[in-house]
Amino acid sequence: MAEANGNKGQRRREAVLQLLKQQGRVTIPEMVERFGCSEATARRDLEQMEAEYPVIRTIGGAMYDGMNSVRDMPFAEKEGLSILEKEHIAELAASLIMEGDVIGLSGGTTNFLIAKTLKSRKGITVVTNAVNIAMELAGSDIQVVVTGGIMRHNSFELCGPLGEGMVAHLHIGKMFIGVDGISAAGGITTYSEQEAQIAKALIKRSQAAYAVFDHTKTDRTSLFSIAALAELRGVITDLPLTEELAEVMKQQGISVHVTG
Secondary structure (H helix, E strand, O other): OHHHHHHHHHHHHHHHHHHHHHHOEEEHHHHHHHHOOOHHHHHHHHHHHHHHOOEEEEOOEEEEOOOOOOOOOOHHHHHOOOHHHHHHHHHHHHOOOOOOOEEEEOOOHHHHHHHHHHOOOOOOEEEEOEHHHHHHHOOOOOEEEEOOOEEEOOOOEEEOHHHHHHHOOOOEEEEEEEOOEEEOOOEEEEOOHHHHHHHHHHHHOEEEEEEEOOHHHEOOOOOEEEEOHHHOOEEEEOOOOOHHHHHHHHHHOOEEEEOO
């Protein structure tokens, strides 16, 4: 009986994997409805699949990670991915910010956590194109400058010519850019053309640009280019870089900050 149950579970997980490959993600309620299993069984299946297949657990389900690219996910779904690692990255990034700095924060969950870390600080100006970051800093002693543009609902980022035009008049010291991929050949990349364009504008108006990302973004190339690695002053991440990427950083004189 145990062997039969095991075979049934394996067949179910294989079917879930095929579903993930077809549609990119799956929710626990969807698994319960499709495969007639309990929520607890669905969660156990996803935990086991994460260890065996290119599957990443998310809040309430999972996403397929076998395409070597990052999908355009809602902010709330991204927020649950690698949360502890992102918090440590945010703390390390905040340690580079001094009183009197004018900093830039693009959208993304890690930059949102940087904003949360800065809330108790004074004497800092934050330029951001992310509505949720601006709202997070509301009521603090941080001066906030919000760019214009049309909001993308998945990321809360303001994009488009209106925002890019405003950014052209600003002077930013340290710019922290959230990315969906970073690689030696592709530089820093994102899944959204609009977000790539506003990020380029922000980098152009900054004295020093830092890419912030967790290890799941390393050696990945998403669809739209933000900048070549040579345009960065540094990167902030949670695990040592791969040998190829680390060598390029060294050659380009790019500082690498890794959390403890």
